[in-house]
Amino acid sequence: MKKKVFVMILGAILTTGLFTGCKGENKESKESVYHIGISQFAEHGSLDNCREGFLEGLKEEGIEEGKNLEIDLDNANSDTATAAQISDKFVSDKVDLICAIATPSAQAAYNSAANTEIPVVYTAVTNPEEAELAGEDKTPVGRVTGTSDQLPVEAQLKMIREMLPDAKTIGILYTTSEANSVHSIKEYEKYAKEYGFTLETAGVTNTSEVSLAAAGLLEKVDCLTNLTDNTVVSVLPTILEQANKKGIPVFGSEIEQVKLGCLAAEGLDYINLGKETGKMAAKILKGEAKAEEMPYELLEGSSLYINEKAAENLKIELPEELKNRAEEVFTEIEG
Amino acid sequence: MDFAISIIEQGLIYGILALGVYITYKILDFPDLTVDGSFPLGAAVTAALLKSGVNPYLTLPVAFLAGAAAGLCTGLIHVKCKVRDLLSGIIMMTALYTVNLMVAGTNNVPLFSKETIFKNEFLSGIFSGGISKYSNLMIILLIVLISKFALDGYLKTKSGYLLRAVGDNENLVTSLAKNKGNVKILGLSIANGLVALSGCISCQQQGVFEISSGTGAIVVGLASVIVGTSLYKMLKKISFIKVTTFVFLGAILYKACTGIAILYFPPQAMKMISALFLLGVLILILVVDKKEKRGKSHA
Numbered sequence: 259m260k261k262k263v264f265v266m267i268l269g270a271i272l273t274t275g276l277f278t279g280c281k282g283e284n285k286e287s288k289e290s291v292y293h294i295g296i297s298q299f300a301e302h303g304s305l306d307n308c309r310e311g312f313l314e315g316l317k318e319e320g321i322e323e324g325k326n327l328e329i330d331l332d333n334a335n336s337d338t339a340t341a342a343q344i345s346d347k348f349v350s351d352k353v354d355l356i357c358a359i360a361t362p363s364a365q366a367a368y369n370s371a372a373n374t375e376i377p378v379v380y381t382a383v384t385n386p387e388e389a390e391l392a393g394e395d396k397t398p399v400g401r402v403t404g405t406s407d408q409l410p411v412e413a414q415l416k417m418i419r420e421m422l423p424d425a426k427t428i429g430i431l432y433t434t435s436e437a438n439s440v441h442s443i444k445e446y447e448k449y450a451k452e453y454g455f456t457l458e459t460a461g462v463t464n465t466s467e468v469s470l471a472a473a474g475l476l477e478k479v480d481c482l483t484n485l486t487d488n489t490v491v492s493v494l495p496t497i498l499e500q501a502n503k504k505g506i507p508v509f510g511s512e513i514e515q516v517k518l519g520c521l522a523a524e525g526l527d528y529i530n531l532g533k534e535t536g537k538m539a540a541k542i543l544k545g546e547a548k549a550e551e552m553p554y555e556l557l558e559g560s561s562l563y564i565n566e567k568a569a570e571n572l573k574i575e576l577p578e579e580l581k582n583r584a585e586e587v588f589t590e591i592e593g
Numbered sequence: 594m595d596f597a598i599s600i601i602e603q604g605l606i607y608g609i610l611a612l613g614v615y616i617t618y619k620i621l622d623f624p625d626l627t628v629d630g631s632f633p634l635g636a637a638v639t640a641a642l643l644k645s646g647v648n649p650y651l652t653l654p655v656a657f658l659a660g661a662a663a664g665l666c667t668g669l670i671h672v673k674c675k676v677r678d679l680l681s682g683i684i685m686m687t688a689l690y691t692v693n694l695m696v697a698g699t700n701n702v703p704l705f706s707k708e709t710i711f712k713n714e715f716l717s718g719i720f721s722g723g724i725s726k727y728s729n730l731m732i733i734l735l736i737v738l739i740s741k742f743a744l745d746g747y748l749k750t751k752s753g754y755l756l757r758a759v760g761d762n763e764n765l766v767t768s769l770a771k772n773k774g775n776v777k778i779l780g781l782s783i784a785n786g787l788v789a790l791s792g793c794i795s796c797q798q799q800g801v802f803e804i805s806s807g808t809g810a811i812v813v814g815l816a817s818v819i820v821g822t823s824l825y826k827m828l829k830k831i832s833f834i835k836v837t838t839f840v841f842l843g844a845i846l847y848k849a850c851t852g853i854a855i856l857y858f859p860p861q862a863m864k865m866i867s868a869l870f871l872l873g874v875l876i877l878i879l880v881v882d883k884k885e886k887r888g889k890s891h892a
Contacts, residue, residue: 298860332860335860336808337808338803338806339603339795339813342798343603343851346595346596346599347855347856362701362805365701366799366801368800372800388701388703389703390704390705434700434804435700435804
């Protein structure tokens with residue numbers, strides 16, 4: 259009897275092994291088809307845009323899904339352990355390249371692929387140095403490179419100053435667990451004084467706390483500005499409603515937020531960021547460059563987005579010069 | 594096959610966490626939510642120690658002690674301040690979030706360039722060539738075996754029997770002239786010590802401390818314990834394997850389930866697969882249980 263149980267358990271373990279093992283062995287080794295594993299950390303507008311841009315970038319370099327590209331897409335649903343499992347799977351599938359979107363996925367992918375030949379290309383990592391994905395001078399620490407989505411903080415502060423010449427205090431809501439946000443807060447602290455602002459921040463740990471934190475912050479500030487903070491941005495409408503009631507302008511950090519009713523943003527275009535990343539990946543796949551020799555890249559400059567309707571509601575006169583410079587001016591508020 | 598190894602590695606690491614949850618949930622009958630905080634606490638302590646260049650093997654006992662301290666606090670809040678069990682766990686879990694941020698210094702600490710229990714000079718001397726692929730698994734297995742047998746051994750001591758008695762029949766403990774509160778506190782300490790140990794190993798395996806790594810840890814732990822103990826119940830009569838081993842098996846199965854979801858299902862389906870898996874196991878056990886009972890009544 260005892261033996262039987264042993265056999266059963268052993269059988270169970272072996273079958274899971276078989277299930278998981280078979281996919282790797284089925285892989286055909288066609289030279290012309292590239293196999294890329296995309297590990298995305300969470301379902302999120304900006305990250306989705308990164309992914310789309312990445313595929314577009316590859317396409318522009320002649321690597322296209324359905325033709326010579328096989329994509330394996332997985333999403334960690336914001337769980338670090340799952341992110342590790344996903345990149346482990348890509349490594350055991352022996353993909354040609356792993357594309358990791360957002361810091362935790364990038365770190366997991368780098369860790370999984372450390373002792374292999376598989377290159378990792380990341381995007382939407384705000385600070386690759388702090389994440390130990392790059393050394394000083396942007397040089398890679400291994401077979402890993404990519405693009406950073408560092409916010410154009412100075413440009414944003416300058417734009418806010420132009421729009422609100424009398425504002426004294428800027429408020430920022432952020433999640434204490436998001437590496438990108440913590441880093442951006444440091445950047446704001448560094449530059450706020452130069453533009454004559456004092457900074458007020460409020461940290462939250464999840465979406466349910468945002469509303470209260472916003473109410474507290476709005477008591478103290480002349481305007482709010484957003485980061486690319488996933489938690490805060492996901493409940494942006496609540497913040498906007500509260501701020502609008504008090505007539506306090508809210509600035510965004512990317513196009514989607516301005517569409518939703520933020521006054522303006524000097525932001526990144528995540529599709530473009532993804533495209534840059536896709537082009538880097540194409541170079542690596544074609545053998546034109548090596549990941550371990552490519553420094554990570556930043557998107558040059560920023561694009562200004564303005565929402566006229568929001569300005570009208572807040573009775574703010576938009577400077578002509580800003581309007582002319584804007585990449586896109588929205589006249590409606592979505593949603 | 595590499596992916597299967599990675600599943601077993603993660604399963605064993607989370608199995609140590611499940612062992613802790615087993616103590617609180619099954620033995621003490623205490624729904625302890627401290628776990629969501631003590632798991633990353635173990636990782637935070639580890640990250641802080643490794644950053645300061647301490648011998649990586651020292652992180653294991655220190656993380657255990659840190660977790661035990663957290664469990665001690667939960668116990669004190671529950672027993673001394675008379676706060677309800679669920680609430681005292683929630684209080685500690687919430688407080689630990691701040692503690693973890695302070696201990697680690699920031700929310701994300703990469704450990705790629707540091708020596709860890711999986712990657713140091715001593716190890717690269719032992720493991721080389723072909724078996725280096727299995728070195729992580731062997732190290733994890735060693736820690737797992739030590740913690741499992743230590744716990745098995747402890748549960749057989751007098752103090753261990755008292756621990757089990759508290760969950761089953763509090764009055765018995767009182768009638769033995771023992772303070773049941775103290776026993777509970779001890780149990781919570783050991784449990785959270787194990788959870789933190791699991792966090793310590795996990796962050797070294799993944800090469801990074803991440804504050805959000807604890808979110809949902811209790812879910813993984815509970816699921817593993819329920820699957821493990823249910824299997825144990827089902828096979829009790831025909832097996833000599835201890836329930837603690839089944840807890841590890843439960844954790845591995847749970848991780849295998851996420852693995853299968855990653856392999857064969859669209860990304861959005863992952864949580865549903867995990868939920869269905871858990872439900873499936875519970876129904877299976879219900880069916881087997883009923884059959885057994887029917888068999889008995891016929892006999």
